[in-house]
């Protein structure tokens with residue numbers, strides 16, 4: 586579904602991302618881990634098109650999308666979580682999601698069928714809010730949400746774009762321990778239907794182990810291992826890379 590082929594990003598002589606080959610199957614959940622500075626976010630940026638690789642390719646359904654802009658990749662079904670800055674704090678949660686649905690469907694809405702389109706947008710937004718368990722907070726101002734709720738809203742905004750491949754960059758960041766299990770179950774449900782694939786960077790190993798079908802380990806920009814959780818955890822090279830860090 587999503588693949589990278591020798592994906593490389595150099596700054597001067599330094600390879601921040603070093604010849605990474607990844608394959609993501611439909612319905613698969615791939616966790617990306619690695620010590621701080623390993624290149625995980627940079628890899629994400631290359632896949633979503635925020636950065637252009639020095640070498641290598643990104644493929645979606647076998648088609649080379651390396652030269653496409655982020656919005657073009659999003660249209661093809663590659664979505665990443667919105668950063669908090671793309672949430673309008675002074676609008677309600679429901680209004681934020683409706684805007685995201687509208688932005689996604691924009692071109693197809695003719696003025697004469699405006700009322701019907703509005704109903705469709707509202708229904709899609711409500712479905713996304715239901716999906717992440719935020720329906721009851723629809724009328725709250727987005728700026729007043731707690732961290733865990735904000736992360737859920739970011740996922741709802743992503744769902745509004747109907748992505749086939751979702752990239753989540755540290756979805757647990759800033760979330761209090763008591764909110765983690767609920768967010769994990771929301772994220773778990775994302776691959777449950779429709780063959781949607783998820784690529785997730787996350788520092789919490791317990792979260793990765795609960796969610797991931799396979800784990801890719803990055804170290805100094807390169808892929809150290811990419812395998813089932815059990816195999817990766819038993820890998821001596823991976824343990825060495827994490828020496829001094831809790832794995």
Ligand SMILES: Nc1ncnc2c1ncn2[C@@H]1O[C@H](COP(=O)(O)OP(=O)(O)OP(=O)(O)O)[C@@H](O)[C@H]1O
Nearest residue numbers: 596601619620621622623624625626627628788803
């Ligand atoms: N624009 C840039 N210019 C120079 N160096 C950069 C740039 N972006 C990233 N780096 C460097 O590349 C390396 C990888 O950074 P990156 O953020 O991708 O790692 P990461 O694995 O996501 O780290 P963390 O887990 O801390 O978020 C780091 O050493 C970082 O300082």
